[in-house]
Amino acid sequence: MSFSALGLAPSLAQAAHSSGLMAPTAVQQQAIEVVLQGRDLLACAPTGSGKTAAYVLPLLQAWMLGEAQRLHGPRQAQALILVPTRELAAQVAELIYVLGEASGRRPKVAVLTGGVSINPQLMALRGGADMVIATPGRLLDVVAHSRLQLKNIRTLVLDEADRLMDQGFADELGQVLALLPGTQARQTLLLSATFAPSVQALAAGWLRADHARVMIEPSLQQDADIMQRAIYIDSGRRTALLHDLAVQHAGQRMLVFVASRYSAEHVANKLYDRKINATAFHGDLSQGARRQVLDEFKNSQWQVLITTDLAARGIHVDSLPLVVNYDLPRSPADYIHRIGRTGRAGQSGLAISFVTPASQAHWRLIARRNALEIALETLPQYPVTEPAPARQPHEDGDRGGIKGRRMSKKDKLRAAAAQARTQGDGGSGTR
Structure with a gap:
């Protein structure tokens, strides 16, 4: 199957090919058509399976169609991509840049992440942006310090959605969602390599009833590579x-x-x-x-x-x-x-x-x-001499030496900050 067969414009299909995406992967075959149809999506596929391109390509196509109709004036962001780390934000932005450049039309992308000064990011937003890629905490900071509006967002993407929906980001994510159009007024795309059943149940409440589910077998045991x-x-x-x-x-x-x-x-x-x-x-x-x-x-x-x-x-x-x-x-x-x-x-x-x-x-x-x-x-050269410790009961009933879900230091700081805000002391979470 080719990218053009999925409904992508010839320029984007050619851009994908020239960028090294020779043929759509399994998740791309199933997801791109869903996104182009405007439906909500819950996609679970292994790392390295092409999930980012599965939403970037149709987002670029939607932007191209809308750009032809846009009147002169400040750009208004139509797509918001939320990610848990700065590195992933940079990688998504790079893919948008590469595919847009190869297709001959590149949107203005604002990348909003913590760890660096907020001022250059505020400056970059002058004149607006077509797409926003952000970590939740920095996005809230930018909204508080600028005129960035999220009320016109048509598509919300949560990349590594399971990480964004866990306790560490829950408070900030809730604040972001409150600034967006409601579930029925926007398209929502949730993508990750893993989705626990509890996270899937929570995610279902954020998606429209006719949303599509794409589940690519996540087990790498059978992957010969x-x-x-x-x-x-x-x-x-x-x-x-x-x-x-x-x-x-x-x-x-x-x-x-x-x-x-x-x-x-x-x-x-x-x-x-x-x-x-x-x-x-x-x-x-x-x-x-x-x-x-x-x-x-x-x-x-x-x-x-x-x-x-x-x-x-x-x-x-x-x-x-x-x-x-x-x-x-x-x-x-x-x-x-x-x-x-x-x-x-x-x-x-x-x-x-x-x-x-x-x-x-x-x-x-x-x-x-x-x-x-x-x-x-x-290994013969490394014989094991340490005694095995007494086994301790695992928190979910299994027996294991390490808890399967333990909050990191950063997550604890986020949770403490969320509690401080709830108590009205004006605390700020780690970004």
Whole structure:
């Protein structure tokens, strides 16, 4: 099937092809026609399956049709794309830019995210914008400081909707929705790689009754492009094994996930001291530093990037061959997001998870929840000597070493700020 067969204008179909999108993916085949019809959408598809293009292409087509009818004067935003991270906002904006440029007509896009000064973003909004890409907190700040109006929004997109709908963003998201036209007066698109049943039930209340559901099998176990391994190892010997992997895969980039910002710096420093070109990437870095580190990694200036779950969603790195879970993700669903950074766009990839005696029960939970059948390996050069701890009851009835859903420090700050606002003390949430 071609993009033009989905109802896209010839210029956009050609733009997709010239931008490297040779044929629509499964989620694009099902979603693009729905969006072009003006229907609401709930789409769940694996990372790397093309969800962003599935809504960007029809949004561009709607803008092109409306632009021909627009009279002279300030632009009024017709589409609002909400995302949970600055990195995803930049990636969506880049795709809009590339496809718009290739089609010969590029909309004015405002990117509103925290971590940088608000003043340049306010300046960029002079004369209006056709599309707004924003994190919820910064969007509210901009609305409070400028004349940005959301009453004309025709299409609302929640990219990584499950993350936006969790407790950390709930208060800010509710405030944004209150500024938009009602459910019946707008088109709403919710997209993510994972949707818990509880989130799906909540999302249904935000969608019109005739909304479409697109569910692409999220399990990566049958995906031949990603080979998955699980290695049983003592906690204290993980850095040595990571060093060995970096040597074995010399010349290939590695994305390594750890549990905390401190661990990212600590492990990166340990590897760097042992002549491995490694650096850390986490939320304590300034926006400029985060952008620089990510660009340097994409350009292969760093072999190993040690990161928190900040890089688990929305970040695309071309031809990333290896992902390592140095620490297992807290939520079983985040396993899918993490390893989905490799094996993208039809390329092969390898995902390795380190399983310690303390995390073995949690690994079993991750495997069960994601229908994984991965043998737990023990390497002869790294015999396991640490005793397994006494098993503790898991919060949802399963037995695991780590809770499946634990609030991060940032989420706790957001929740505290929301409570402060409710009590009327004027507090502000983390952006």
